[in-house]
Amino acid sequence: MALELHPLEQFQIEPLIPLHIGGLDVSYTNSALFMTVAVVLITALLVLGTRRGALVPGRWQSMAEMSYEFVADMVETNAGHGAEPYFPFVFTLFMFVLFSNLLGLIPYSFTVTSHIIVTFALAAVVFIGVTIIGFAKHGLHFFRFFVPEGVPLLLLVILVPIELLSYFIRPFTLSIRLFANMLAGHTMLAIFGGFAASIGLAAFLPVALDVAILALEVLVAALQAYVFAILTCLYLRDALHMH
Amino acid sequence: MDLASAKMIGAGLACIALVGAGVGIGNVFSSLISAVARNPAAQAQVQPFAFLGFALAEATGLFGLAIAFLILFVF
Numbered sequence: 018m019a020l021e022l023h024p025l026e027q028f029q030i031e032p033l034i035p036l037h038i039g040g041l042d043v044s045y046t047n048s049a050l051f052m053t054v055a056v057v058l059i060t061a062l063l064v065l066g067t068r069r070g071a072l073v074p075g076r077w078q079s080m081a082e083m084s085y086e087f088v089a090d091m092v093e094t095n096a097g098h099g100a101e102p103y104f105p106f107v108f109t110l111f112m113f114v115l116f117s118n119l120l121g122l123i124p125y126s127f128t129v130t131s132h133i134i135v136t137f138a139l140a141a142v143v144f145i146g147v148t149i150i151g152f153a154k155h156g157l158h159f160f161r162f163f164v165p166e167g168v169p170l171l172l173l174v175i176l177v178p179i180e181l182l183s184y185f186i187r188p189f190t191l192s193i194r195l196f197a198n199m200l201a202g203h204t205m206l207a208i209f210g211g212f213a214a215s216i217g218l219a220a221f222l223p224v225a226l227d228v229a230i231l232a233l234e235v236l237v238a239a240l241q242a243y244v245f246a247i248l249t250c251l252y253l254r255d256a257l258h259m260h
Numbered sequence: 261m262d263l264a265s266a267k268m269i270g271a272g273l274a275c276i277a278l279v280g281a282g283v284g285i286g287n288v289f290s291s292l293i294s295a296v297a298r299n300p301a302a303q304a305q306v307q308p309f310a311f312l313g314f315a316l317a318e319a320t321g322l323f324g325l326a327i328a329f330l331i332l333f334v335f
Contacts, residue, residue: 025333194319201322204329237318244315 024207028131028200048135051127055116084112088246095250099257106146107253110139111246118199118238122231130241131199133192140192143249151256162259191248198241202234271331277324284317 032044066081074082088108092100096107114130121128129135151159163180164173209227213220292310296303 022333024329193323194316197322197326198315198319201325201329204333205325237315240311240315241319244312244319247312 022208022211024204024211027203027207028128030132047127048129048132051117051120051129055113055120055129058120059112059116084108088112091243091247092250095247096253097258100250100253103150103253107246107249110143110249111242114139114195114245115239115242118242119235121199121203122234122238128199128203130195131203133196136192136195137188139245140188143191143252144188147249147252147256150253151259154257155259159256159259162255187252191245195241195245198237202230202237206230206234267331267335271328274324274328274331277327278321281318281321281324284320285314288313288317 030046030048032042032046033050034045036042036044062077062084063081066077069075069078071078085108088111089104092104092107096103117129117135120126121131151162155161163177163184165176165180168176206227209223209230213223213227216223288310292306295306
């Protein structure tokens with residue numbers, strides 16, 4: 018049985034408005050389009066949702082307030098006190114990842130977060146920002162973060178490199194986690210869709226499976242945005258309070 | 261062994277990574293169930309952590325699945 022499967026075709030980036038500045042290709046691509054859509058939708062949800070500011074919120078205002086409160090609560094419990102100034106950043110990050118993930122679930126749309134360069138850029142911003150905050154707050158004392166307290170000197174020789182490695186691996190695990198989830202989920206959907214196209218009447222089986230996977234993917238989309246935001250909060254706590 | 265069959269075997273081997281994800285997710289939720297069964301009042305407190313653990317455990321397995329897809333469809 019020869020199956021013609023191209024499950025990775027959906028991740029193809031196509032320039033919609035070709036644009037070259039100097040030697041750089043800064044075309045407006047389908048990826049950029051969906052980032053714009055995500056940002057516009059978030060802005061619409063929050064700005065238009067809270068425009069009336071009713072005391073008893075309607076459905077729209079409730080959505081805006083719930084998302085705000087959810088992230089505010091997350092920052093407060095996970096990043097500790099002193100993290101309030103960074104709430105807007107975590108909120109923006111969470112909403113952008115959430116909306117990118119959810120937009121990607123619409124058939125024939127494009128998943129921005131299924132590209133490692135996008136998630137890595139987000140994770141690198143988190144990593145560099147958190148490191149700068151750590152040094153700004155603690156100065157050179159921030160290096161103590163890599164030296165666990167109350168450990169014999171002999172063990173420190175092993176532990177410090179491990180601590181350093183686990184610190185510098187953070188942007189990679191953070192970005193690969195989100196990227197791999199999106200890539201695997203969407204590829205799986207496309208593969209079962211491809212099965213359905215090639216086996217005729219029995220096609221309802223893979224389609225039913227696709228529906229089930231899609232339900233899981235909605236959960237994963239929301240969960241990965243949550244995980245991305247909560248890990249950002251935990252990294253922030255490390256920088257602000259050091260252990 | 262020709263390249264095509266080596267790719268198939270490699271993709272199959274990469275999927276073994278999902279064993280760990282399965283064990284991990286099962287472990288997370290079994291712990292959640294026993295925790296809530298012992299102390300139902302704690303459900304609201306432990307559930308977010310369970311879902312965090314679920315997402316983290318699932319992600320490690322998906323690294324293997326992503327490698328399998330890359331072997332099959334990219335190289």
